[in-house]
Amino acid sequence: MLRLSKILNKKVVKALSRAFPEEALAADINGETLDAQLVPASKPEFGDFQINGALQLAKLLNQSPQKIAAAIVEQLQNDREFSTMFKPPEIAGPGFINITLNNRCLEAEVTQHLQDERLGVPLVNPSPETKEGSRIVIDFSSPNIAKEMHVGHLRSTIIGDSLARILEFRGHQVLRLNHLGDWGTQFGMLISYLKLVAPEALATANAVDLGDLVNFYRQAKQRFDEDECFQTTSREEVINLQSGDPIALQAWELLCNQSRKEFQQIYDKLDIRITERGESFYNQYLEGVIKDLDANGILVNDQGAKCIFLEGITGKNGKPFPMIIQKSDGGFNYATTDLAAIRYRFNSLPNGDEAQRLIYVTDAGQANHFKGIFQIAKRANWIPNGGLLEHVPFGLVHGEDGKKLKTRSGDTVRLRDLLDEAINRAESDLRHRLEEEGREESAAFIKHVSNTVGIAAIKYADLSQNRMTNYQFSFDKMLALQGNTAPYLLYALVRIAGITRKGGDISHSTDKLQFSEPQEWCLIRELLKFDEVIIEVEEQLLPNRLCSYLFGLSQVFNRFYDQVPVLKADEPNRGCRLTLCKLTADTLQLGMNLLGLPTLERM
């Protein structure tokens, strides 16, 4: 519909200025335009589009909304092309204009989408130099070395991946960066502790596994909180590491490798592609950040620490809030690293990423932090012309009790356990149903379906919710066979695959499409909305919009499937309906790909 709505919009703007030439000219002189407010119809009864502008223009034009609407409609009807594309517009209510596409135009649009792999979604305009879309960095996932991935990483990973897929599809060059927590105080803690209790772990590969490391980390953290002496050793150890001490570096590398293997298993399960570039990468740029900030005159020495006082943000005492860039002991902290990362990512190649847009997918609790470092980046003049810095925040994952998700014993839930449980539950659901239906399936089939359903369910449950709100994690709901869930979407695709298997040549091209059933028209209208939804998701970075669209499409398809026979219909209906099935399958498939959801032929 994107193409059609653009054409229509031009016609409406023209009609409005022809209907009211003097006022349009006057507005033009003031640098304004008369706004016709063309939007998609809010309800199917109102057609495909509606023009709301007549109501607002009533005052300006000093006429009744109905009269204005009538004048616009008259101009539209003078447009011959308009009349070939649309049914006669109708004026309704206080002065709305309802516009409905005529059937032939819809049929032509379906034909065009059938030949278009992109289903109407345009590529972004390439920049003249690179001949490609803009370079975008998406910073997501970002687990910490020596800790296991837990629910907290789930949302960032899933949402970040989906946004990356959508931006890539639009033609941007996307750099997916895993800003791994592989540096900092925690390492000092861990290395000092391991020196005491398990020195072999620091010198030999695979001496300990991640589970052990996590335990050591927990113990180290406890010791750190209780033992002042240990705190000092830990801080010294960080400084050793940051200054390149070979023994510390070797220990560090072993620890990282151990964690890396574990992370990769999770990413493989979730089908996440991401480039590792941990905090340590920016170590070599930290000094430069300090110098640069100092040269810009915004660095202040306060109680021995180098900080920047944020403008417009006050701390507890009502004074400007300080952001510490270098601690009094000379160590750097995460703000320094984040600043170095911004500077590097905006910098020109080859000493930077030359990005035009940086997107951070982290929890909403870090909003203040990002506000602060974004302000500093701006004041330090690191943001190029047209450069964008965006924090894409999301809410917490809650359990069904409405509190932060924990295991029964009160620990954080490990991501691997969460995925395994979803898969196991999907498997027992499947086995139960196979038994009920008397179906026999191979072990490989059962494994594949359970895996796909389990992973898709977890991802979809997360993506389908507006990311800003906290979300209630429930295996029962996400795996439910009905409702707005991944299994429901998967099932729609499976039904179409079933039609194909039963002899519907879905690639069969029909010269002339023609439709008659209301359910066919509903399906067509829904299918043609896909392109607009993708653009909207790109603008707002809200994948849940795509989810609701795909759910709605599945619902409309299921209604169609239920009420309109496909294989048993006579030609030409049979062929036409098969092409609708094909287009539905393509749309669902592409939409689910863009969300990072795996799909199935049978389930």
Add this chain to the structure above:
RNA sequence: GGGGCUGUAGCUCAGCCGGAUAGAGCGACGGUUUCCUAAACCGUAGGUCGUGGGUUCGAGUCCCGCCAGCCCCGCCA
């Protein structure tokens, strides 16, 4: 104290640039299977959009106040 987010049906949530009678799903109740996977479809009930003002032709949506819940705020990330 400062900042942020949230408050919509019994439950979980949508709601786009302010548009027409407020939208789903679950749950509840009732119906549909000679037929392409019933993991589906159809129907019924269910609302003071936290609250009080304001802006205007029109407010769940924008502005201000208040109430409630959650999160963040100096050397952890």
